[in-house]
Amino acid sequence: MEYHPSTYHSHSVVRRSSKLQILVTDAERLYKRLTQLKNKDNSPQRHRRDGFLGLFGHKVDLLDHYEKTLGDIADNVRIEQSFMAGKEVPAAFVSFKSRFGAAIALHLQEGINPTHWITERAPEPHDVYWPFFSVTFIRRWVSKMVAYVACNAITILFLIPVALVQGLTHLDQLESMFPALRSILRLAVVSQVITGYLPILILQVFLSFVPALMIMLSSLQGYISWSQIQKSACTKVLWFTIWNIFFANVLSGSALYRLNYLLEPKEFPRVLAEAVPAQASFFMAYVVAFGWTNIASELFQLIPLFYNYVNRFFGGDCGDDFEAPTIPYHKEVPRILFFGLLGVTYFILAPLILPFLLIYFCLGYIIYRNQLLYVYVPKFETRGEFWPTVHNYTIFSLILMHIIVIGIFGMKKLPIASGLILPLSIATLLFNEYCQKRFFPIFQGYPVECLIKKDREDQNNPNMSEFYDKLNKAYNDPALMPIKYSGRPRSRRTPLLSSESQNSARESQSQDMLV
Amino acid sequence: MEYHPSTYHSHSVVRRSSKLQILVTDAERLYKRLTQLKNKDNSPQRHRRDGFLGLFGHKVDLLDHYEKTLGDIADNVRIEQSFMAGKEVPAAFVSFKSRFGAAIALHLQEGINPTHWITERAPEPHDVYWPFFSVTFIRRWVSKMVAYVACNAITILFLIPVALVQGLTHLDQLESMFPALRSILRLAVVSQVITGYLPILILQVFLSFVPALMIMLSSLQGYISWSQIQKSACTKVLWFTIWNIFFANVLSGSALYRLNYLLEPKEFPRVLAEAVPAQASFFMAYVVAFGWTNIASELFQLIPLFYNYVNRFFGGDCGDDFEAPTIPYHKEVPRILFFGLLGVTYFILAPLILPFLLIYFCLGYIIYRNQLLYVYVPKFETRGEFWPTVHNYTIFSLILMHIIVIGIFGMKKLPIASGLILPLSIATLLFNEYCQKRFFPIFQGYPVECLIKKDREDQNNPNMSEFYDKLNKAYNDPALMPIKYSGRPRSRRTPLLSSESQNSARESQSQDMLV
Structure with a gap:
């Protein structure tokens, strides 16, 4: 509001919610399980219901146990959420009245120290990765370096399995290493499989773990x-x-x-x-x-x-x-x-x-x-x-x-x-x-030509106020949403929401939450 | 005015003036020479006046000749200047009402094609290098590449004189190359001078040309x-x-x-x-x-x-x-x-x-x-x-x-x-x-924090309108200024302006010129 008074629209401060997030994830998992159990319980057209539950034999106990745990977690979540006001992180999603205004704030360095005040384009709301908002510039930089070194180390060390695999294509080396296998290796089928197909199969097994590993490294790297x-x-x-x-x-x-x-x-x-x-x-x-x-x-x-x-x-x-x-x-x-x-x-x-x-x-x-x-x-x-x-x-x-x-x-x-x-x-x-x-x-960013054109189109759009309202609530941390499943007996009466309608309900209530 | 209507202040279009610039430089040189001659003529306290002019013996002829040439050039300049309106180059100095506005235009890409519309920070008026305004992105890029290659070539080829110089520190090699010099090289003084001092001297002579050469290469590189x-x-x-x-x-x-x-x-x-x-x-x-x-x-x-x-x-x-x-x-x-x-x-x-x-x-x-x-x-x-x-x-x-x-x-x-x-x-x-x-x-650019602070200070400054007036005229091509020295007899009556007052006079008249 100080530097961009004419284009500033609203903001939502990010809060340190890693503890809360774990609780909410737990609650969601439990709630899903509970819903499944209840569905099986209440809908008589299910085929394997009786047989399956009969196998375990303590249906009611399980339901009660789940509900109790869920209730405890929900209470914890509410307590945690009430303490959230003090846990503000020096990071926020800021929205602007026009695309041009947002581009200005994005491309110009705000503070004198370029490491104190970093502006980045906000990702789409469901695309946000929350852990790195609470982190300072230096810690982000260090994690980036560490991820970089780890990635290089993995890339180079991976040569060892590759070299072993490549050894297979040279059967003569293998024969001299394991003389006992000589008679088997001399079989045409075996040698063809080993030299032609096995190396690729082993490589593929090793390689299938790599993308997940790289995603893990990248997620440590400070992206939002x-x-x-x-x-x-x-x-x-x-x-x-x-x-x-x-x-x-x-x-x-x-x-x-x-x-x-x-x-x-x-x-x-x-x-x-x-x-x-x-x-x-x-x-x-x-x-x-x-x-x-x-x-x-x-x-x-x-x-x-x-x-x-x-x-x-x-x-x-x-x-x-x-x-x-x-x-x-x-x-x-x-x-x-x-x-x-x-x-x-x-x-x-x-x-x-x-x-x-x-x-x-x-x-x-x-x-x-x-x-x-x-x-x-x-x-x-x-x-x-x-x-x-x-x-x-x-x-x-x-x-x-x-x-x-x-x-x-x-x-x-x-x-x-x-x-x-x-x-x-x-x-x-x-x-x-x-x-x-x-x-x-x-x-790097959209040109002014496009931004201004789009902004002018928007000015004549009657739906803009509605859009601004949505914008206010779009970037709230999902962990801070009011928890919808209490797990107490009365919740049995509430309609079971699909994940879509649940999300929209979250959005409509989120404003009360942030007060 | 289309994309930055609230902050745009004024602009001055750059014109293709290389031909004019040569004429103006000629005129200035002649004018300087003429002034010197007149000074010597009019001020009797000069020591070498008579002797110097006596040596040549045709004082009046020289003055007349200079004045005639200057008059011709001045006419040419005026004719060239009147044709300038059509020689506009797709480049302009644009000034903004605030530093913040200028920073926005500088840091954001304006057009969809980033090579069509390039924004650069304007240098100080007397620091402008005019030749590269008329040049397209591609030509600037090509000249940059050429300058880069030339610079590397010079840097590497320079090894040859350096190697020769270094050869001097190894007298034995020199002796074997020029056996005739052996007796001279055996003298202690000569060998000390050759091995100790001569290499450095030769190096320095070669090196003294390098900065000028590099300035030449850099000036080809498309800087403004x-x-x-x-x-x-x-x-x-x-x-x-x-x-x-x-x-x-x-x-x-x-x-x-x-x-x-x-x-x-x-x-x-x-x-x-x-x-x-x-x-x-x-x-x-x-x-x-x-x-x-x-x-x-x-x-x-x-x-x-x-x-x-x-x-x-x-x-x-x-x-x-x-x-x-x-x-x-x-x-x-x-x-x-x-x-x-x-x-x-x-x-x-x-x-x-x-x-x-x-x-x-x-x-x-x-x-x-x-x-x-x-x-x-x-x-x-x-x-x-x-x-x-x-x-x-x-x-x-x-x-x-x-x-x-x-x-x-x-x-x-x-x-x-x-x-x-x-x-x-x-x-x-x-x-x-x-x-x-x-x-x-x-x-890369000043942070918003500083820009806004300075802009707010300026808003309360009563001298701003005066500054804006100056801004309008600051970035006019010196070649397009109305020529002040006609060289015709009446110009003898005009006071001889020092270069400072001449510059300010140029500025005050430039607006008529550009109409």
């Missing part, structure tokens, strides 16, 4: 929204994939000691030119075994299906509250881009990879289109913010291809040919530089 | 103010100095082939550890011969004195219009910083360099303080913008020192000691990172 966390995790997974699948497989092929050469830039093209063509067959198998399988499993959603089936069978969780899945960008984007990298780097060395990739991309286009339109629910608006990642990665692929080609021409004693590649690399880098200037500012 | 050009040239000279004085001398000491090792990062500390201590005596001599001499010549201003004397003797330019010199930051800042680098890198290898440096810095403090206060006229307000350069350079010096120390400990077979240096480097880089976050935003 899930979308930012996912974007950052996407970049992490991307470099992880390049390093651990491309470089590790290429260079550790027969000799891990070659990594040493990576520290000598002059040797780099030669080493790559020697190692990359040798791994062409591995990557072709990789495209078929990993790429095609993934596309297929994406369509059939085998893992969620299996999980749901198991859950239904053992837990009795009938899937009434089945949530539509959201697309895990941090898994899918790096995967698709990596196949692009394979295509770009191998198309001159082993053109046979191209038809496989073409099938992958065609299938991918059809299937992902279907998934995005009819299966996944968008959790947040990406606003095309993955574009810079894709662009940088494509430029990187091209430059890597040039380096490999320079190395190959060098090996074939064609210095003029490798010299002629240089202008291509320079042109690529200049194109990249131009794109950075021309297109990347779009991701 | 002299201060930016000087800042950019300062950075260029800095890296030039590091590369061509420090690295070239250290590594080419006895073997230029060592440069090859620079491409292998692993070998880097070892090569430096071997080469740096070997050049300690050269750099000690450098501090004395180059540093101390520079400080002294700075005090006595020998070159301007000599230049002035020669000018006065031959040209008869009596120095009535002697301009106070401005400090050439792009020469002085890199020089002082380089001695800092020498101190940081050599203080553990050759501590004997420290007293010499101490004397240099003490003398420098006293002398530069005197020069800045009483000799130099500040041409523009630097606003501390050289601080980031100094900071980055200091961090670079520290890291370089760490690398050398790691190499030396490695050579002495003390792996633990060199390992213990690593945390120091990491801490230095973290400190640098923190400073970047904490202090560098200050150079």
